[in-house]
Amino acid sequence: MAGMAAAWFCVAVGLGIGALWLLKVGFLADTLPILFRMQFNTAVSFVLIGFAVVALLHERGRVAAILSIVVVLIGLVFLLEPILLTGHPLDRLMLDPFRQTSPYPGHLASGTALSFALLGICILVSALTGKPTLLRIVFAATVFMTAAATLLGYGLQLVTESDWPRYGHMSPHTALCFAALALPMIFLRVEELDYDAATIAAMLGAASYLLLLLLTLLDLQDAFEGTGATISIDPQGKPASQAILAGLLVVSGIVYAGLIVYAFRNAQSYRGIALKLRESQERLSAIIDTAADGIVTIDAGGQILSTNHAMETIFGYRTEDMLGHDVRALIPGFLPASGSDVESTEIACSARETEGMRRSGTRFPLDLSVARIELDRTVLYSGIIRDISQRKRHEQEILEANAELEEFAYRTSHDLRAPIASSIGLTTIMRDMIGLKTPTAQMTPVIERIERGLQKLDGLIENIIQLKRSRLLDEPVTAVPLLSAVEETIERLRFIDPARQVSFTVDVADDLTIRTKPARLRMILDNLISNAIKYADPDEGARRVAIDAAMARDGWLDLRISDNGLGLDPGDETNLFQMFKRFHPSRADGSGLGLYIVRKSAEHLGGTVAYVRLDKGSQFVIRLPQRNDA
Amino acid sequence: MTIGSLLIIDDDETDLFICGYTIQRFDPTIKVVQALNGREGLEMLRREQPDAIILDINMPVMNGFEFLETYARDFARGLDGPAPLVVMLTSSHLGTDRNKALQYDFVKRYFEKPLTSDNLKALADIIETGRH
Secondary structure, eight states, X not given: OHHHHHHHHHHXXXXXXXXXXXXXXXXXXXXXXXXXXXXXXXXXXXXXXXXXXXXXXXXXHHHHHHHXXXXXXXXXXXXXXXXXXXXXXXXXHSOOOSSOOXXXXXXXXXXXXXXXXXXXHHHHHHHHHOSOOHHXXXXXXXXXXXXXXXXXXXXXXXXXXXXXXXXXXXXXXXXXXXXXXXXXXXXXXXXXXXXXXXXXXXXXHHHHHHHHHHHHHHHHHHHHHTOSOOXXXXXXXXXXXXXXXXXXXXXXXXXXXXXXXXXXXXXHHHHHHHHHHHHHHHHHHHHHHHOSSEEEEEETTOBEEEEOHHHHHHHOOOHXXXXXXXXXXXXXXXXXXXXXXXXXXXXXEEEEEEEEEOTTSOEEEEEEEEEEEEOSSOEEEEEEEEEOHHHHHHHHHHHHHHHHHHHHHHHHHHHHHHHHHHHHHHHHHHHHHHHTTOOHHHHHHHHHHHHHHHHHHHHHHHHHHHHHHHHHOOOOOEEEEHHHHHHHHHHHHTTXXXXXXXXXXXXXXXXXXXXXXXXXXXXXXXXXXXXXXXXXXXXXXXXXXXXXXXXXTXXXXXXXXXXXXXXXXXXXXXXXXXXXXXXXXXXXXXXXXXXXXXXXXXXHXXXXXXEEEXXXXXXXXEEEESBOOO | OOOOEEEEEOSOHHHHHHHXXXXXXXXXXXXXXXXXXXXXXXXXXXHOOOSEEEEOSOOSSSOHHHHHHHHXXXXXXXXXXXXXXXXXXXXXXXXXXXXXXXXXXXXXXXXESSOOHHHHHHHHHHHHHHHO
């Protein structure tokens, strides 16, 4: 807008002065000779250059270029005239001056010619490149300073008739036009070059002032040495140099006082701002560093710019080891892999689950929320990272426990009811038999069935109580001599099934003790040894159960219980330690909970249980830590 | 005569005894075939053509639902004559089990243990209507 106004202003001035020259307005030339100090060719050049700027601002690059080339040529011809040729016809080409208004009619002042050439080049460069360049700013600034110094000079009555540097001074309205044109050439889209417009304006002001000082100094030197022309305007008849000095002093004083006040105010407000900034920064960093979540900022390429204390805790690296490295080493899914066509705006997200990599190399789940931070010149991302491995573990545990509980409820509701339903059926039959006067000998087996059913129910309830106990029992860890624990169990179980006598071999050193929870160890031994008895092979001549235990090299206890019983069909191992899995329903009455109790108890003691298929029979291996201080 | 023969699939020996006794008291002419689990039941079906199958749910090796799945695929269609209908006999009184079983159109009733003569009467009626 301002550029357009300046351009049209120049066109108007050029046309106006040109018209005055063409119309040969004699009385104006007599009363206001200064108007005609702008030569006709200068006026024409202003019209040309004004249109060039208008074309440039309308993005008509070619028109602007052609017009500016003409102006550059005019400027160069007059500028180089003293060197190249004298008396060329250009001064009289356009118009024969009807009145002599300057010492060099038809000639452009050197400053004017130089300014036209420089401004023309500015427009040409702009039209060709289409963007701001340093050259344009420097040239335009030179023109502005020349024009501003000239205007200031007029204001301070510094204008002399001196022939500096040759062919006289530019007129005030010429200077005004140049100043007006130079400003858009300096500031047009200057921010694209990362220059601060205010700084440029300040530098421009300072440079113009210095130039004025320099010109004054030169003028004064001339005056004192008496070699130059005398100063023309001197109304009070005082020595001209005194007036100049006084003017300069006032200007300098005003400028100096203004600068001091400005600097003082600036320093004061700067100190206040700096203080507030530091406070807010300290507050912010205190919040960030005490946050339980990891906070990281990265640049668009993924390089880590800052981290907080929680990041060290989560990932195990020190801050200085993380800075400057690619964030994908910590969180591979933070940014899309380089080369993928994911839009950078899609990186920002409210919260998503991804994986992190600790220094130790272990992967863990985390919640990541990413914010996109758009700065003036660049884009950053900040990420907030929450380690959710513990939460995930708990979730998993709860899900598993819940599934197990549901299965348990389902199966117990069935298994508890089944023997009762059978007993009801059998008592109905008994009543029927009594009504039919059936002989007692035929009724006895029915009563035995009722008895077996109730015993089975009792066994199931006993197992459920055991299971409950294995979950909830809070018993202390004590030293348990293993040999006596095994022998006690065998003694207790030896006669549970008199029909199936088995022989036991025990190979456990009598000084072998482990620190563990005795009731749970007994549960394991009970279930495994009674299984070995219950599922002995009735067709086997010599039914054997072997129990041996020893400390392994890694400090764990290996307890093996082997038999030559029925064993398992291939494929049954997978569900062996699950709840309510039964594999020999026709051979013995089991609740389906025994091996499940074994597994749960072993896990509670920090150990494991495994099944080993033997050529004939089964082997169960219990591994327990020698010390269980859980 | 309404029921010619029945296949009972149940892993519990006592329940088989109760079924056998109850059926014998209901109608001594009914031929009873027994299987201890689903797989044995399917093998039995290759040799026998009972009028109906009495099926338990919770069994080792192949449970009642697994049996129903295979039965629906391999037996319920494409045999000579109508396929044997199925009635459930179980100690599970869960609604989900009942609904799951009754999804099959050849499963006609869902009885809870123990088997009674009323159950058998109902079964005889179903077989009777099926023949007309």
